[in-house]
Structures are given as structure tokens and as C-alpha cells.
Amino acid sequence: xxxxxxxxxxxxxxxxxxxxxxxxxxxxxxxxxxxxxxxxxxxxxxxxxxxxxxxxxxxxxxxxxxxxxxxxxxxxxxxxxxxxxxxxxxxxxxxxxxxxxxxxxxxxxxxxx
Amino acid sequence: xxxxxxxxxxxxxxxxxxxxxxxxxxxxxxxxxxxxxxxxxxxxxxxxxxxxxxxxxxxxxxxxxxxxxxxxxxxxxxxxxxxxxxxxxxxxxxxxxxxxxxxxxxxxxxxxxx
Numbered sequence: 658x659x660x661x662x663x664x665x666x667x668x669x670x671x672x673x674x675x676x677x678x679x680x681x682x683x684x685x686x687x688x689x690x691x692x693x694x695x696x697x698x699x700x701x702x703x704x705x706x707x708x709x710x711x712x713x714x715x716x717x718x719x720x721x722x723x724x725x726x727x728x729x730x731x732x733x734x735x736x737x738x739x740x741x742x743x744x745x746x747x748x749x750x751x752x753x754x755x756x757x758x759x760x761x762x763x764x765x766x767x768x769x770x
Numbered sequence: 771x772x773x774x775x776x777x778x779x780x781x782x783x784x785x786x787x788x789x790x791x792x793x794x795x796x797x798x799x800x801x802x803x804x805x806x807x808x809x810x811x812x813x814x815x816x817x818x819x820x821x822x823x824x825x826x827x828x829x830x831x832x833x834x835x836x837x838x839x840x841x842x843x844x845x846x847x848x849x850x851x852x853x854x855x856x857x858x859x860x861x862x863x864x865x866x867x868x869x870x871x872x873x874x875x876x877x878x879x880x881x882x883x884x
Binding site: 703758 | 801
């Protein structure tokens with residue numbers, strides 16, 4: 658039973674446009690959410706996070722939105738760049754900001770020049 | 771500046787053989803995590819250690835899997851006997867403390883059991 662779901666396996670956008678990656682979760686006890694980025698043959702790297710007490714967190718071109726009532730979060734990348742092409746994993750924690758993370762399946766983003 | 775170092779990077783082994791994956795965390799980090807990535811289940815936490823002590827091993831799939839951390843700079847994940855369904859990428863990660871946003875992942879060990 659997948660507690661964190663990324664329903665879109667892949668996404669393709671044009672350079673300069675907005676990329677929106679979505680993530681849904683089922684466990685209302687999750688209180689901290691993270692996005693990781695993964696290039697081929699490398700491990701995931703932390704991108705951005707948000708606590709459940711917030712509904713938005715921004716870091717440069719990356720913004721994460723959290724809608725607790727809908728159990729939904731999204732990652733916005735504006736503007737998208739070819740170097741953003743990677744697999745993006747959504748992750749959730751049920752005990753604050755801990756390393757015990759439940760990951761989604763990942764979404765492969767391709768940004769076309 | 772060395773990151774998390776995993777070995778071997780790739781391993782192909784026959785069903786029934788013992789497999790040992792190794793990890794050297796970042797120096798000074800006191801938490802270590804073993805994750806597994808498969809097509810079917812994505813990234814799953816198998817076990818994590820804090821100050822060399824296993825804190826949560828609820829993700830370890832079965833008794834064939836074991837993990838140890840004899841000291842702050844070394845950990846192993848052992849599968850005995852290995853089965854084809856164990857084929858996956860195994861990631862080791864470390865952090866200072868247990869905060870998820872400070873976890874650094876290694877490059878992974880690609881295991882194929884035939």
C-alpha cells in the first residue's frame with residue numbers, strides 16, 4: 658500500500674516554462690515533506706522541504722506547496738532549465754524532520770532546450 | 771570532500787550466494803541509513819542507525835537481511851541467501867543527526883541476483 662504517490666511517471670516541459678510535479682499522500686500523521694532530485698547513477702540529493710505547519714516554502718527557482726486538507730503537495734520549478742532534467746522523489750516523514758522517510762515512486766522530468 | 775562511499779558499485783551474483791554491501795558514511799555524521807530502490811516499490815528505508823545503534827529495522831524485508839555498524843565509519847548490509855527478488859539498487863546515506871533534509875546519499879550499489 659503506497660502511502661506516498663507520484664502518479665505521473667514522467668513530465669516533459671520546454672526550457673523557461675514552469676514544471677509542476679505532484680505528490681499525494683494518504684497518512685494524515687505525516688508532518689514533514691521533502692523533495693529529492695536524482696541524476697542517473699547518483700544517489701538522491703535533498704532539494705527542498707516543508708513542514709506541515711506551513712503551506713508554502715520557496716528556495717530560488719523551487720517552491721513547494723502543501724495542501725493538507727487534500728493531502729497533496731507539489732513542486733514548482735520556474736523557470737525550468739535543461740539541468741533540472743532528473744528524477745524527482747517526493748518523501749514524507751511522520752515524526753518531524755527525520756531520516757525515516759516514505760518515498761514516492763518518482764517522476765522523471767525532462768526539460769527540453 | 772568525500773561523500774558517502776559504497777562498495778561494490780555493481781554486483782552480479784547467483785541465487786543462494788551471500789552478498790555483502792559496504793558503506794563508509796561521511797566523517798562526523800552520526801546517523802546512517804540503508805535504503806533500497808526497486809521498480810515496483812520505489813525507495814524504501816530498510817534500517818537506520820544512530821550513534822552506531824540500530825534504531826529502526828522495521829523495513830528489513832526478512833531474516834535473510836542483516837545490517838551491522840561496528841563503528842562510526844563503517845556499515846554492512848548482508849543478504850544470505852540471496853534471491854532474484856533482491857535485485858535492486860541499495861543506497862547508504864548518512865547525516866549529522868536524523869534530520870531528513872540533511873541526509874547525504876551514496877551513489878548506490880547495483881545488485882543483480884540471477
